[in-house]
Each structure stands twice: as structure tokens, then as C-alpha cells.
Amino acid sequence: MSVDILTPSLTESWDQPEAWKLANYEARGGYQAARKALAMTPADVITLVKDSGLRGRGGAGFPTGVKWSFIPQNNPKPKYLVINCDESEPGTCKDVPMLMATPHTLVEGIIISCFAVNAHNAFIYVRGEVLHVIRRLQQAVAEAYQAGYLGKGILGTDYDLDIVVHAGAGAYICGEETALLDSLEGRRGQPRLRPPFPAVAGLYASPTVVNNAESIASVPAIVANGADWYKLMGTEKSAGPTIYSLSGHITRPGQYEAPLGTTFRTLLDLAGGIRAGHQLKFFTPGGSSTPILTPEHLDVPLDYEGVAAAGSILGTKALQTYDETVSVVRTTLRYTEFYKHESCGKCTPCREGSWWLVQTLRNLEAGRGSEGDVEKLLDVCDNVSMKSFCTLADGFVANITSSIKYFRDEFEAGYHTPAWELFPYEKSIYFPYEREKLIVNEVADK
């Protein structure tokens, strides 16, 4: 059976007026999947999600149903579900528009997921810097309580469920699931040693599932339409539709929901290609922590296996795109500055390594580098990678080493020539004009 090139499922109602309201969500069949799930056994819900092949959309791609089955049901402690909406990985911008447009999809997904793992409390951890998303989530949760979808004895069953919307306070590392749990416990957000894994000892040392917002928002459609429906889309090992986020020097940046395994060439075509008069130089497949790819990778299937085979990671499917005007030394430096700023400071290789890498890269950007600086960068990377406590460090190493792999001569040019002379920075400036006009009109007066 052939499937369309774009398969809007999560994004299907984003162009509908006031899609965020409960009444409109119900009019589209909302909360029917929750009813259906609550008439099943929890074990059957887990099996269904396992069978669908849904894999975590937060970056690592771990099978969601399998994760749920790790929750030890013989443990007498309460079970918790924590939704990761920290969305701070540079390039990643899918959960925020999803939660602004259709917060009830997440709430319904939480009901089903909590029921499946026998949790009675869920927390939605949203980064604090997205006020309107938080407003919409708060309202959706309040509406769901009023309608009897949350609280005591929901949907006419004897099952109780409470959801708390929790705003973070500005720290990328809190997207890492164990740092998130520390943050949710009211502490500095620093990763924890694993094991124990959250499934065994997570929030308040109790069994906890941490899932990305897109993962959980995918669940209602799976319950409503079945595992086989879900597997119609995507590839054998990477099932389902997913939101690809295209940003940068392209004609129409935006969110494109397509089956996993779609190529960047296809997506780029739909987005009108690279901005007029320019060519693709490089892109990230899944946010800045994934090794960069180049035009030779345009036909790589963007699924977990395809991107891995090309030497990178599917990650969050955040396709940041840069054209030939851009200095790779400049982007590498700026990404590394991000990680230096966001390093939680817990372990030495990451905390000090990011600082040294920034110093060296600044010299190279300014054309003040010294012979051997590229080797020095690679050497420091080698001392950081796999020797740090969490994968934040592997993320910045991945960006640096892949950038040097494809564009080594640009780094070496930094021994004598500033990056801004080789790539005048004003040439990279880009304000997509049509969309700009659109937004001026949009300024939503209702």
C-alpha cells in the first residue's frame, strides 16, 4: 500500500481555529482513544504500543512500549510519568508548536500511558521560556479536570489521575532525563548516575517513565487506529509518521510531518529548496548534538538506521540547514559556546573541555590560531568524548569532529585568516520576506 509523501497526523488540526480548546478536540474525536484504552487491560495497552513500533522522539529512539514494560509492577511505591517538554536542543522546535496547537493530544496520551503503567500522577515538565505554551497546557489540564478526564474516577472508571504542569527555569541540561528528575525535585538540574534507571528509581526514587512530548502525543492515534495502521508509515524498524523541523537557509522553513525514512531531498523540495541563488553546504539531521551531514547525504533515509549508517544520529529530526555563505568555524564555535554555557559543571572533562575548545575555536575564528590547533581540538575532543558523565559532552564533540571531518581546510585557514574575511557574515543574514509579511498580518487580532 502506498503512502502519501506527507502524512499529517499530529499536525492534522494545526490549521483549525482554536484547535487547543477541549470542545474542538472532542469534536474531532478527542478522548475516544482514552475511553477505548481504559476499557482494555494495562498489559494490552503496553502490547499495542510495543506492536506499533513507536520509538521515543526525544532523541535516542528507544521503543516506547518496551520502556513502559520495564516499570516493576511488584514495586509497592507509586509509579510516575514525566513528560519531557524541555525542548532545548538547538534546532529542535516541534514540541512547542504541537503543545501550543493541540495540548489535549498530549493530555489524552498521558491518560493512556499512565493507565498502561499504573501511574496516578504525571508531570509535564516544560521549559520556562515558552509562556504561551504553558498557558495553553495549564488551560487544557484544567478543562480536562472539569470534564472528568482527570481527577478521581476518570471516565466513569475507578481510575484516578492527576497532572501537574511544571515550568522549568532555563537550563538545557534539564532535558536529560535524570537531570530533569532532579530539577523536578527542586534541585539543581544535574544528571544522575545510572543505574539505577528511572524505571526502577526515578522521581522520588520511585519507578518513573520519562517520555518526550511527541512520543506520548503519538499514543492516542495508535490506540484509535491500531498498531498496523501506525506501521503503514515509516520503515521496518522506524515506524510511524514524525515531525521533521526544517530551519535555516531554506525557502519555507517549518514543520513537515512525514513517514520516518523520508529523505532530506524530499523534504527540502517540499520546502522550496535552499533560498534562491544559494546551495546547501551542510545540515544537522537531529539537532546540534548530532554529527553534521553534507549534500552527499541528501538521499539518506531519515530514520534511526539510515542516519546511523551515514555516521550520524536521527536525534530530534531537527534539520538545521546552512548554505555556502556560512563559515563552519563560526557555527562550530557558536555551538560549542552553547554547550559551554549549558554544561552543568558536574564533571571535569565536559566543564573544562568545553571551555578550552571555545578558547581554541575563538582563536581560529579570529584568524589568530596556531599551527596544530586542529589537532589540539581533536585531542581535547578525544579526552572529553565517552569520558563524561552524560551525553551532553558527546554532543558537542560530535559537532566539532564532524565539522572538522568535512571542512578541515576552513579550520586550518584560521591559523592566518579570520573566518569573517573568508565568509563575510552579512552574506548569511536571511529574513525570509514573504513569511515576514505574513506574520505582520497575522498579528492575531480576533
Add this chain to the structure above:
Amino acid sequence: MSQHDEHHFVSAYDDGSRIDTTDRQTNITPETIAEMRQIVARYPEPRSALLPMLHLVQSVDGRISDAGVNACADILGISTAQVNGVATFYTMYKRRPAGEHHIGVCTTTLCAVMGGDVLLAQMKDKLGIDEDETTPDGKFSLERLECNAACDFAPVMMVNWEFMDCMTPEKANELIDKLAAGKEVRSTRGARLTSWKQAERVLAGFPDGLADEGPTAGPASLEGLRVAREHGWRAPKAPSVPQIEEGGSK
């Protein structure tokens, strides 16, 4: 403080002593304390309330005040050092009074390259302050932001944590002029702008009733859906939808 101070080692650990304890001014009242207790009641364990409580402190005092830290420590039964340790870890907590309007310019790589660096320089110039400073009249504060999950709308600015998408130098100037003149400004995909303090109150979990303002999604969010509609593309139909048992129970 500057990220670009090249010869001075800046530890990833912020220096907690930079909470300005000489400024004793506070607006915390018994009502604030009561609201803090309401926040605590939301969680299975009290300390989970600390982040929202600190947002509430900022909504009242315009910064993390010494009095606010003491109140949090008191209510949660933890030390002020523990509260300070948390308050200094997260960038959204301000140790000096922020402005009525808090302006953020994203300068992470993608936004920076597309114009964010230019916008930040222009905002410094326009407001006459550096990053992490507040204008003498208390009207504006300025911050360099990390990626705000809106890269498809780059370059991005935020005012009081509301999106100001697809910025240009002209639009940024107009935005500041309007705010300075006290005119009403709307987020490109959010509500009419209130103030940074009011935003902090919402983050503490006290809704302001503005959720229904603004569109369902901004234009960039809809690009893929628009193309799909143009071609009549959709997700496949469900093979055979099993009937839903109404009001089913376990």
C-alpha cells in the same frame, strides 16, 4: 559575566554570592506566603515546589530577593544555601531587578547566522544597555538567549517569554518604540504582551486567562500541512477501526 571575557576563567558554576543581599526591598506579603503553600500542595513532596516558588518570588519582587529565598527555605524546611544553589543554577532567575519588559535575542548558531547577532547589537544600542543589564528607568532588560525552540521562525526574539518571530532590525526597533510608548503589542503567536513579572506569575502556576489569545499555530508551523493540503496528502485511513465501547470500564 560577559561570555567573551577571554582571559578570565569563568566556571560553569555561577557564584551564588551574586544574589544581591544588600537590596532588602521586598513586596512579599502574607498572601504571597499563602500562595507558596498552595504551590507546595500540588506536589507529592514539598521540595518539588521550589522552582515555581522562585518564579513567584520574581513575580512579586522582580528578582530573586533575599526575603524570597528566606521564605522558600522556611516553607520547605531547607537551608537558604540550598535555595541559593538552585536559584543560581537556572538562567531565568535574576539576581538583579529585571525590567518591566524583558527582551531576549536568540544568538544560538542558526538565529545568530540569520541575523540574531545583528539584532542583539542593535538592541544594545537602542536600549543603551549591555546584555544582563536593565535600563535606569526600569523599563527594559536585555538578555542573549539560547535556542528558544523556534528555529523555523529565525531570527527569534522574546519579550517576557512570548514569541516575537521572524524579526528584522526594523521590526525590532518598532517593537521597542511601541513598548516604550506604552502601546499594546501582541506576540506573533501568543497573547498581548503583559509584563515580565506577570509572565513569571503564570510560570509559577497561576494562570492569567490569556490562553485563548493568539492563533493555533504560526505560519512556519503550518508550512508542511499547507503543502499536504495542496496535494491532498494525508495519513492513511485506519485498516478497520474496532468499535469503541462507550463508557467502558476496567
